[in-house]
Amino acid sequence: MGNKINQEIHKIEIPKELHDRSIVGVKKAKTEQQKRKFKNPILSAVFILGLFTTSVAFAFPSVAAQIPFMNNVISYFNDEEHRYENFETFSTDIGLAQTSNGLTVMIDNAVYDGKNVTISYALETEREIKEEMEINALNWFNIVGSSGMGGSDQITKVSDDCYVGLASFTPHFKDEEYPDTIEVTWKPEAFYSLSNNLEVEGDWSFAFSLNRLEGDLQLVNETVQQENVSFTLQSIEFTDVSTVISYEQVIKDDLLQEWESVTPVFHITDDLGNVYMNGTSGGGTSPDNGKTFKGSSDFGTIQEGASKLIIKPVQIASLNSGKGHVEIELDPIVINLSK
Secondary structure (H helix, E strand, O other): OOOOOOEEEEEEEEEOEEEEEEEEHHHHHHHHHHHHHHOOOHOOOOOOOOOOEEEEEEEHHHHHOOHHHHHHHHOOOOOOOOOOOHHHHHOOEEEEEEEOOOOOEEEEEEEEEEEEEEEEEEEEEEOOOOOOOOHHHHHHOOOOOOOEEEEEEEEEEEEEEEEEEEEEEEOOOOOHHOOOOEEEEEOOOOOEEEEHHEEEOOOOOOEEEEOOOOOOOEEEEEEOOOOOOOEEEEEEEOOOOEEEEEEEEEEEHHHHHHEEEEEEEEEEEOOOOOEEEEEEEOOEOOOOOOOOOEEEEEEEOOOOOOOEEEEEEEEEEEEEOOEEEEEEEEOOEEEEOOO
């Protein structure tokens, strides 16, 4: 295994304009993204490594002890926003691994904060793959009983045969009733290296449960609006690993007739100048093609000493598919943090 560390992150973002975050929508969006990366149609045919696959499951802790980079997968993804600062301390140690067709998939840790799920994992191959890898989008994580989800996935190259990954997503449940325990399943089936036109198929299958972290809920119910947009910050919840904002917005028909989708992103800071979100968003659902939209976004824990949180919503009105967009800035909402 190589010792050189390459921390360039290959990130797959589910398009923000997808208001109906069904599983089908997520899979389609990520599949289309993969297809767009093949500039030459000849490259659309991939070489499949191996006609037959075998799967071997084993206890993960003993394997992790032999793999230095598995000691703290999340450290590869921590950033200036401190989003995953407490992940390792308060997440659940999953410890599952399976090998198939020369590729070992290892699930490290996971956490469920009551709205969002974050899972760290790793890949180790028997052959060197010098370029980035990504998951087959058609077989992403699934939450039993959920009606759909939205989120993102990142894979970071550690060496020519080792990668670490991080999946963050928001499942949606009927009537927004999030259970105390969720059941997670994952059957990735294939991993890709798009730049050198390789696909590794295999027979991996994981299932595990996560308990909801206890948090402190602070009701807000503050509304900011412009002529065609009304945004309400409903609540903010503080857990040991994250801060979760829940919101609802209403878009007037006139704006939706001009733009195909209108989606919120957030700029979130505190009174000390710490930045928690800078133009990013989360998952949500819309029962009426975007006219009303209920969603949530999460970020890291609040930095010590901060007394106020400044949440500035920005609506992205888009024609989608790169055809153009405009930004609609709303007034910031200031939250007094409880001491």
